[in-house]
Amino acid sequence: MAERLPEPVLPQVISVAELNRIARDLLERSLPLMWVAGEISNFKRYESGHCYFTLKDGAAQVDCVMFRHRAQLAGWLPQDGMRVEVRALATLYEARGRFQLNVEAMRRAGLGALYEAFERLKAKLEKDGLFDPARKRPLPRFPRAVGVVTSPQAAALRDVLATLAKRMARLPVILYPTPVQGEGAGGRIAAAIALAGARRDCDVLILCRGGGSIEDLWAFNEEAVARAIRDCAVPVVTGIGHETDFTIADFAADARAPTPTAAAALASPARDELAKLLAQDAHRLLRAARRALEYRMQGVDLLSRRLVHPGERIRNQLGELRHLATRLAGAWERGREDLGWQARELRLRLREGIRRRLAAEAVLLERLEAHLRHLNPQSVLERGYSITESAAGGIVRDAARLAVGEDVTISFARGRVGAQVNRKA
Template identity: 55%
Template structure:
C-alpha cells in the first residue's frame, strides 16, 4: 500500500505558486469595496508608498497605498484617524501576508456628507440656481463693499489687508456671523439677508478660511445657498482654499479660490488706476499742445491775410480818387465832343427842327380839343344835369326809381337832393 502511495507521485506546488494562486483567487472573487477603521502603525516610505494597518476593536488588516494613489489626497492622514478606504483584497506573495491595496482614502463619515452634498447640488442645479444666465457682473468701481464672515476670522484680516493695499479708503461694512459650529448655517443666512435688506453695498463677499469638510459644511447648507440666490447685489464666494468647492460657490455670482482673491476681484488696484490716469493726463497734454500749435499756425495765417481797417479805408480812398479822376476826364471829353457836335448848325437843319416842332404842337392842340368835347362838364354847361342815387349810381331809366327815394342832382354849378314823388315810364331811345 505504501508502495502505491510513493508510486502515485502527487503534484507538489511551490510556495510561490501557492501564494500567487491565493492572490489571484482573492482578487478575482472579492470586488473593490469600502472598508472603515482606525489608522495605526502608519509608515511613509522613502519610495512614497504608505504602509499602515486598519483596525477596529476586534481585528486589524495590513494595508498599502502606493504613491500613484496617495498623491491625489488633499489631506495627510495620521495615527488614530478614523477613515474609510476603497480597497482591493490581495495577498503580498513574498511573505504570504493578507493585505488591502488602497485605491482611495477619506475621513470617516464623509460618505454620507458627500451624498447629501450631491443631492442638494443636483436639486439646486435643476432649479436653475447655478445657471450662467443669472450670474451678475461685478461693479467695476464699487462705492462700498459688504463682508459676511466672523469678526475673529483670519479671512476677514486677509480681505481688509488686501482692500487697504489695493484701494485705501474704500468703505467696508461687516455683517458678523459665526462661520462654523452648530446653527452657523442659519446665522450665515441671516447675515446675508440683513445685507440684502439694508442694500447699502454694491457687492457682497461671503468668506471664511480653509478647514476640513466638516468645518466648511455650513456653506453646503440649502438655507445659505438660497440666501445668496435671493441677494439683490452681486455675491462673491471665497470659502476655503483653492481646492475646496461648496454649494455657495456654485450659487454665487463669482467664485473666488480664497478670501484674498475675493478682495482682489471686487477692488481696483489704486496704483494701476493712478498709472492709467497719469498716462491719460500725458496723452491729453500732448493732444492739447498739438491742437494749440495748429490753432496758432492758423492765427498766424489769418493775421497775414487780415488788413487793418485804416489801411482798407486808405485803399478805398485811393480807389475812389482814381474813379473820380477818371469820371472828371470822361465828362470833359464828353463835353468837348458835345461842343464840337453842336457848333454852328446849318440853316436847313434849324428849319427842319422848327417844322417838326410846329407839327407836334398842332397835333397836341387837336387832341386837347377832342378831349374837351368829351368833358361831361361841358354837357352840363348846356343845361343838362346828372342824376344819381344815394349809392352814386347814375339814373338812366325812371322805371328804376322808387317813390320817396332820395336822389342827387348835379348841375354845371352845384348840386341838390330831391325826392321822387311820381315817375312816368318812357320809351327807350
C-alpha cells in the first residue's frame, strides 16, 4: 500500500490546467516506476522517433508513450499483438487530461526470466573459472583443417564456407552437423563439439549460427555447451548471431567473432596476404645473399692484392739476377777488349760484387725460406695446434657446426686420432 499523502490545501475554485497538474503530481508521487505486462495494439512510430501505443489485457487498457531516446535502446521494433513487459511511470498528459504510461524500457514477455537464468549461469561458470583469460588458447596461424559445428541447412554455414574459400581455397573443412535451435539442441551441440575434440581431425573449430531472438540462440546459453567448449582438445571460435548478440558459449570460447563470416576470417590465414609476405621475405633474402656475396668477393680481391707467393718472389729475384749476369758478361767482354789494362782490377771488383750480391741474395733467400716455413701448416702443428676434420672430411672452423655425438678426426704435428664430441662448451 502506498503511503497516504497529506491532502493539499486548495482554493475554492481552480482551473482545469491546475487540476490536471495536481493530479499528475499525485500520480507520479504515489506510483513508483514499475513493470507492467500486456499486449500491444495501435502501435505507431512517428518521424520524430517517438512511439505511441495501447497496452491492454483481457480486462483493461492504458495509453503509452515511449520517447525517441528510450525507443532507440530497445534494439527491436515492437508490433501489434506482441506480449511485452514495459518499465513505466504512471502519469497524466495534462493537455488532454489523459492517463498514460511513460515507458522507459521494453522487453518481450517472458524474457526477464531468460535474462535472469543467463546471468545466474554466467556467474556460476565464471566462478568455476570457465571464462578465465589464462585458459584461452591461441588460434593456430596455419591450421591444416578447420572444423565447423552448425546445421547443414544454416545460412551461416554458407557464409563460413564462402569466406574460407576466398581466404584459403585448399584449406580442408570438416562439418560436424547438429541442430542449432529447438528441443535438445544444446546437448547435441555439446556432443558435436566433444566429437570434434576426440577425433582431432582439425586444428581449430568454428561454432556458428545466424542471428535470431534470445529464444532462438538459447541452445548456446546451456552449461553443457560451455563445458564442452572448454573440454575440447582444439581451440574454439564462436560466431553466433550478430555483433550485439552475446551467449554463454562466446564467453567460454577461446575467441569470439561478431558474425560467422568474421569467425571464418579469424580461423584461417589470408592467401593473398601470405603470398605478399612470402614475396617480400624472398626479396629481402635474395638481396641479403647478393650483398653478402659481393662483400666476400671484395674481401677476396683485397687479400689477393696483398698476398704474394714466396715462389713468385724467388722467381722475380732470380730473373733480376740473370739480368745482372747478362749485363755483367757484356761489360766484361767490352772491358777486356777496350780496357785490358783494367782487367785485373775489374776482375777483383767483379768478384767482390758477385760475392756481396750472392751473400745478400743468400740472406734474402734464407729470410724467404724462414717465412715460407712459418706459413707451412706443419709448423703450426709443431707449435702445439691441431686440425679438426668432420666425418665428411671438411675442416671444422666453428664449434657450432658440430653436434654432440658426431665423430671427428684430429691431426697433430705427428699422427692423427679419431674422436667424438661429448659436450659443447
